[in-house]
Amino acid sequence: MIAALALVAGIVLGLVFRPTVPNGLEPYLPIAVVAALDAVFGGVRARLDGIFDSKVFVVSFVSNVVVAALVVFLGDKLGVGGQLSTAVVVVLGIRIFGNAAAIRRHVFHA
Amino acid sequence: MTGTDTTRGEVGADPTSPSSVALLVDLVTNTLDPGYAAASERKRAAAPAGRFSGHTDRLAVAIGCLLIGFVLVVGYVHEHRSAPAAAKVDTALIGRVRVAESAGASLADSVQQLSNKIDNLRAQSIGGSGPLNQDIQRDELLAGNTAVQGPGVEVQLADPAAPTPTQANARAGTTPIGAVQVLTDRDVSSVVNQLWADGAEAISVNGVRLTPTSAIRFAGEAVLVDFEPITSPYLIRAIGNADQLDTGFAASEVASRYQTLAAADGITFRFDEQKLLRLPASAPFTPLYARVPTATTTAGVAGTTAGPSPATSVPASVPAPEPTQSSASPTPDTGGTR
Numbered sequence: 325m326i327a328a329l330a331l332v333a334g335i336v337l338g339l340v341f342r343p344t345v346p347n348g349l350e351p352y353l354p355i356a357v358v359a360a361l362d363a364v365f366g367g368v369r370a371r372l373d374g375i376f377d378s379k380v381f382v383v384s385f386v387s388n389v390v391v392a393a394l395v396v397f398l399g400d401k402l403g404v405g406g407q408l409s410t411a412v413v414v415v416l417g418i419r420i421f422g423n424a425a426a427i428r429r430h431v432f433h434a
Numbered sequence: 435m436t437g438t439d440t441t442r443g444e445v446g447a448d449p450t451s452p453s454s455v456a457l458l459v460d461l462v463t464n465t466l467d468p469g470y471a472a473a474s475e476r477k478r479a480a481a482p483a484g485r486f487s488g489h490t491d492r493l494a495v496a497i498g499c500l501l502i503g504f505v506l507v508v509g510y511v512h513e514h515r516s517a518p519a520a521a522k523v524d525t526a527l528i529g530r531v532r533v534a535e536s537a538g539a540s541l542a543d544s545v546q547q548l549s550n551k552i553d554n555l556r557a558q559s560i561g562g563s564g565p566l567n568q569d570i571q572r573d574e575l576l577a578g579n580t581a582v583q584g585p586g587v588e589v590q591l592a593d594p595a596a597p598t599p600t601q602a603n604a605r606a607g608t609t610p611i612g613a614v615q616v617l618t619d620r621d622v623s624s625v626v627n628q629l630w631a632d633g634a635e636a637i638s639v640n641g642v643r644l645t646p647t648s649a650i651r652f653a654g655e656a657v658l659v660d661f662e663p664i665t666s667p668y669l670i671r672a673i674g675n676a677d678q679l680d681t682g683f684a685a686s687e688v689a690s691r692y693q694t695l696a697a698a699d700g701i702t703f704r705f706d707e708q709k710l711l712r713l714p715a716s717a718p719f720t721p722l723y724a725r726v727p728t729a730t731t732t733a734g735v736a737g738t739t740a741g742p743s744p745a746t747s748v749p750a751s752v753p754a755p756e757p758t759q760s761s762a763s764p765t766p767d768t769g770g771t772r
Binding site for chain 2: 326327329331337339342343349356364367374375377380381382383386415423424
């Protein structure tokens with residue numbers, strides 16, 4: 325409940341302030357978005373599995389964003405930024421799909 | 435990573451050894467962050483002691499969800515802001531073009547009004563029905579300086595309809611020009627030339643009256659007629675002996691070429707006789723360098739194959755004491771068509 329409220333509050337904040345993303349941070353935006361989606365699906369699945377932990381939820385989200393951004397930043401410096409950001413998106417995408425499947429099994433028992 | 439792994443597998447160990455695929459299997463099967471499992475293990479081991487209090491718990495979740503919602507919205511806003519910005523610039527540019535066009539049109543209107551006034555004043559001063567005024571009127575008509583009406587033919591040329599852009603290349607300007615813009619200035623001018631050759635006395639292209647000094651050319655993606663950009667469909671109206679124009683044009687190479695093109699490329703091409711066409715006047719043209727020669731023996735040379743009808747300048751019709759501007763421009767001799 326509080327999670328849903330906070331999510332809505334975050335959305336409203338973003339819509340109200342409409343922050344401009346600095347040019348330097350632009351390449352990391354898609355990674356942050358995918359990491360956020362991954363955190364949401366992971367959290368829901370953990371809740372359904374009965375092993376949800378708030379600390380893990382927050383820390384995993386923040387650290388995923390930071391690590392993914394670092395990896396891509398390093399890749400940018402070494403000339404493989406595009407490929408590495410693809411790799412990050414693929415890995416997190418697979419996790420999102422796996423978690424979505426687990427949530428489906430929990431909800432529909434199918 | 436896969437490249438080195440597979441080669442190593444083929445050379446050394448069993449290619450299906452768990453170590454080479456373990457990573458991928460782990461990636462696909464253990465989709466949940468391992469932190470959750472570890473945390474629940476810890477909780478089970480040291481039951482009440484390791485737990486956050488309820489408040490911290492909720493606060494952490496709230497902060498996390500707030501961050502997530504914020505990031506998602508920032509991503510959404512960022513993605514959708516750039517497209518409207520481009521569209522905004524587009525509409526701003528289009529608006530400026532429209533304003534400039536209407537300003538040009540109103541200026542042309544006022545030029546037309548002023549020149550009508552001049553005509554009236556001149557007619558008053560030299561006598562409305564005198565031979566001088568008739569000469570001037572005829573010259574102006576041939577020079578395209580007065581609006582005219584009469585029977586003739588109407589030719590329509592249009593580019594094929596633009597294919598609807600697919601979602602993949604939906605951004606403006608990604609449809610290849612070659613696929614849509616088949617017709618160029620050459621097509622317009624070849625039709626115009628054919629109509630002159632068939633005996634047209636006055637021609638307009640998309641409402642722009644052609645004069646002896648008109649040019650039809652291509653700039654970027656637009657056809658310019660007397661520096662006025664026009665776009666497809668091109669509507670070419672020619673006044674003359676309608677039957678003669680129609681049959682002459684129908685039998686011409688130009689017509690058969692565009693009939694072929696219409697079948698092959700999907701352009702629109704049709705022409706038909708009209709009982710009454712009204713062509714606008716062109717803005718009066720003031721020659722800056724051309725002068726009526728003082729010696730009366732000069733005969734204009736005008737050979738044309740496809741341009742405006744043979745122009746034999748008629749020195750006799752030039753009134754010596756009053757060199758009007760229109761008499762300086764060549765007067766097309768429309769001989770047989772009258």
